[in-house]
Amino acid sequence: MASSTTGAGSFDRKHPTGLLKNENLVWDVLAASKEPLKAYEILDQLKEQGVRAPMTVYRALEGLETKGHIHKLDGLNAFVLCNHEGPHMVQTFLVCDRCSNVEEVEVRAVAADIEPAVRAAAFDMHTARLEIKGNCNHCAAV
Numbered sequence: 001m002a003s004s005t006t007g008a009g010s011f012d013r014k015h016p017t018g019l020l021k022n023e024n025l026v027w028d029v030l031a032a033s034k035e036p037l038k039a040y041e042i043l044d045q046l047k048e049q050g051v052r053a054p055m056t057v058y059r060a061l062e063g064l065e066t067k068g069h070i071h072k073l074d075g076l077n078a079f080v081l082c083n084h085e086g087p088h089m090v091q092t093f094l095v096c097d098r099c100s101n102v103e104e105v106e107v108r109a110v111a112a113d114i115e116p117a118v119r120a121a122a123f124d125m126h127t128a129r130l131e132i133k134g135n136c137n138h139c140a141a142v
């Protein structure tokens with residue numbers, strides 16, 4: 001896969017198949033958002049569609065994350081759609097300190113360096129998430 005410079009909001013999203021009803025709803029909310037969303041913000045947007053229980057949203061987020069369609073940003077406690085094909089363990093994000101812009105990028109060197117170290121420790125890795133903080137090109141230019 002080629003290194004990606006497309007940011008959230010600009011890549012061509014294909015609606016994944018095989019999702020549960022609530023996972024579809026949550027995916028649509030995230031796809032329509034230019035920014036990462038917190039669980040309660042997703043819940044807010046789904047109230048009109050009859051989703052009222054936070055657990056419903058949490059379960060859908062968990063399902064989508066397990067299937068590799070979204071990522072959780074721990075630093076922001078928010079969720080974004082994955083812009084890669086299929087699940088991947090090593091995840092790298094550029095997180096702007098000034099605006100809420102988050103861009104998922106593929107840095108092969110990160111994966112290439114992490115995986116042997118994890119294997120050498122016989123560690124069963126689930127996720128390696130790197131949040132690179134700074135200013136996006138829009139904010140840096142201001």
Ligand SMILES: [Zn+2]
Nearest residue numbers: 082083084104
């Ligand atoms: Zn991803």
Ligand SMILES: [Zn+2]
Nearest residue numbers: 096099136139
């Ligand atoms: Zn910015």
